Amino acid sequence: MAEELLRFNAVLRFVVFLAFLSFSSGAALSSDTDIPTNAQYFNTKTRYQDLNTYLRENILAINISAVKAPAPTCTPVHFTIIARHGTRFPTAENIKKIGAFDDLVKTEANGDLSYLPELKAWKMWYKEDMAGRLTETGREDHIHLAQRMVETFPTLLTKENLQGGRVKFITSSVSRCINSTLSFQLGLKEWFHLEGEEFPYTVNDTLMRYFASCERFVETILNNPEAVIQATLFKNGPEMETVQRKVADLLQIPYDKFTADLAETGFYLCAYEWTIRGLNSPWCRLYDRADADVVDYASDLGLYYKRGYGHKIDSMASCVLFNDLFNRLEKAANEFRAGQPVSEVVTVEIGHAETLLPLVTLLGLFKDKTPLTADNYASQLNRAFNGGHIVPYIGNLLAVLYDCPDGFRLQLRVNERPVEVPGLNEFSPLFKDVKEQYHQILGCNQEAICKMSK
Numbered sequence: 001m002a003e004e005l006l007r008f009n010a011v012l013r014f015v016v017f018l019a020f021l022s023f024s025s026g027a028a029l030s031s032d033t034d035i036p037t038n039a040q041y042f043n044t045k046t047r048y049q050d051l052n053t054y055l056r057e058n059i060l061a062i063n064i065s066a067v068k069a070p071a072p073t074c075t076p077v078h079f080t081i082i083a084r085h086g087t088r089f090p091t092a093e094n095i096k097k098i099g100a101f102d103d104l105v106k107t108e109a110n111g112d113l114s115y116l117p118e119l120k121a122w123k124m125w126y127k128e129d130m131a132g133r134l135t136e137t138g139r140e141d142h143i144h145l146a147q148r149m150v151e152t153f154p155t156l157l158t159k160e161n162l163q164g165g166r167v168k169f170i171t172s173s174v175s176r177c178i179n180s181t182l183s184f185q186l187g188l189k190e191w192f193h194l195e196g197e198e199f200p201y202t203v204n205d206t207l208m209r210y211f212a213s214c215e216r217f218v219e220t221i222l223n224n225p226e227a228v229i230q231a232t233l234f235k236n237g238p239e240m241e242t243v244q245r246k247v248a249d250l251l252q253i254p255y256d257k258f259t260a261d262l263a264e265t266g267f268y269l270c271a272y273e274w275t276i277r278g279l280n281s282p283w284c285r286l287y288d289r290a291d292a293d294v295v296d297y298a299s300d301l302g303l304y305y306k307r308g309y310g311h312k313i314d315s316m317a318s319c320v321l322f323n324d325l326f327n328r329l330e331k332a333a334n335e336f337r338a339g340q341p342v343s344e345v346v347t348v349e350i351g352h353a354e355t356l357l358p359l360v361t362l363l364g365l366f367k368d369k370t371p372l373t374a375d376n377y378a379s380q381l382n383r384a385f386n387g388g389h390i391v392p393y394i395g396n397l398l399a400v401l402y403d404c405p406d407g408f409r410l411q412l413r414v415n416e417r418p419v420e421v422p423g424l425n426e427f428s429p430l431f432k433d434v435k436e437q438y439h440q441i442l443g444c445n446q447e448a449i450c451k452m453s454k
Contacts, residue, residue, distance in 0.1 A: 036284040041292035042271035043299040046392035059144045070428035074404040078332035080347040083396035085180040086138025092131035097265040111252040115282040134176040139183040141394045146187030156345045159192040167346040169201035172208035181350045208351035214317040214450035231301035233374035239294045267295045303387045304372045307357040315361035319444040353391040364422035410434045
């Protein structure tokens with residue numbers, strides 16, 4: 001395992017080094033190292049520290065005012081963290097789109113745009129064999145997340161509990177998740193000076209990739225274009241057309257050659273260059289705040305109808321993960337109540353945005369009063385359901401069980417920020433009240449939910 005991680009790190013450092021060489025060997029893209037003005041609108045491609053901006057100054061900082069226990073007399077008993085993998089390279093499909101966008105700019109763009117020479121000098125460095133893999137930045141994302149968890153829960157995430165097998169690691173089978181898990185472990189090893197030790201992890205796609213095996217979800221949502229018709233309508237609607245034509249005008253590319261898809265691709269190329277390479281590239285200058293709002297909403301509509309509140313099956317498909325979470329909490333509570341050592345004080349689960357978002361939705365978090373649709377964009381600018389706020393890179397849900405004088409209390413945190421439990425309007429309600437609030441979901445049957453009627 002250690003050798004695998006070392007090889008992985010070496011390859012990533014070499015790839016990033018080559019990327020910077022290709023950047024510096026041509027015309028420089030930009031000497032501006034400032035943060036892109038649209039950095040908080042990159043949706044699922046958002047850097048974690050552009051959501052929690054205090055981390056820009058100190059990546060190990062803890063927001064003390066936001067992470068307090070329910071009361072000074074409460075003691076943490078257990079926490080489970082369900083996290084998305086770290087920063088990754090674009091998917092194979094998006095790498096092809098970036099290549100097509102770059103080719104179009106090189107061959108068709110004209111005019112006197114001041115930074116056009118820089119755009120044309122940019123070298124396409126994303127390769128097919130990188131597709132979807134964890135980046136060096138993504139490795140660091142999880143190293144730092146692990147170390148912040150130690151700082152936040154110093155009595156649970158301890159050297160003794162780690163070595164004693166009371167910290168469990170579960171991951172998706174996808175390489176970027178496995179490598180994120182290894183990176184999280186590396187963060188703990190560095191913190192506790194355990195570099196020579198190895199810790200087991202379990203690959204469990206039943207939990208971390210439940211969406212891939214839920215037949216009803218796959219057939220009625222993923223394989224059904226009508227399920228995301230609102231996203232399609234918006235993508236072909238007036239707001240996206242405005243962005244499309246504005247960028248086409250800047251580049252002086254004919255409208256019939258510059259599609260809405262390409263307009264999105266250019267925006268997210270800006271995002272990739274920032275999140276992976278730390279560059280505020282000239283691609284970012286093609287898009288202003290109004291453009292970012294539109295493209296961000298287009299992405300949110302896709303998430304809403306595929307992974308969120310758009311269809312009941314989107315969230316119910318996470319039933320198996322929901323039950324697993326509450327079973328872990330219940331087991332920890334029972335062991336503590338019986339005066340026994342808690343056998344699993346920390347559970348670390350690494351998956352995907354598609355793992356986390358349906359679960360957050362099933363919990364009723366970030367729900368808007370009015371559903372997101374293609375025709376209510378203007379009224380949804382301050383929406384609660386926002387991919388960049390919920391599932392940026394290493395986006396996470398924390399469930400923390402506390403022993404308090406009046407009983408066990410549960411605190412939910414999303415991206416290290418406490419959130420109120422819907423229906424209870426408390427940040428740290430009694431655990432028994434939380435179970436009552438979700439009693440209609442607890443014990444849900446994954447097979448019955450996912451099986452298609454014949």
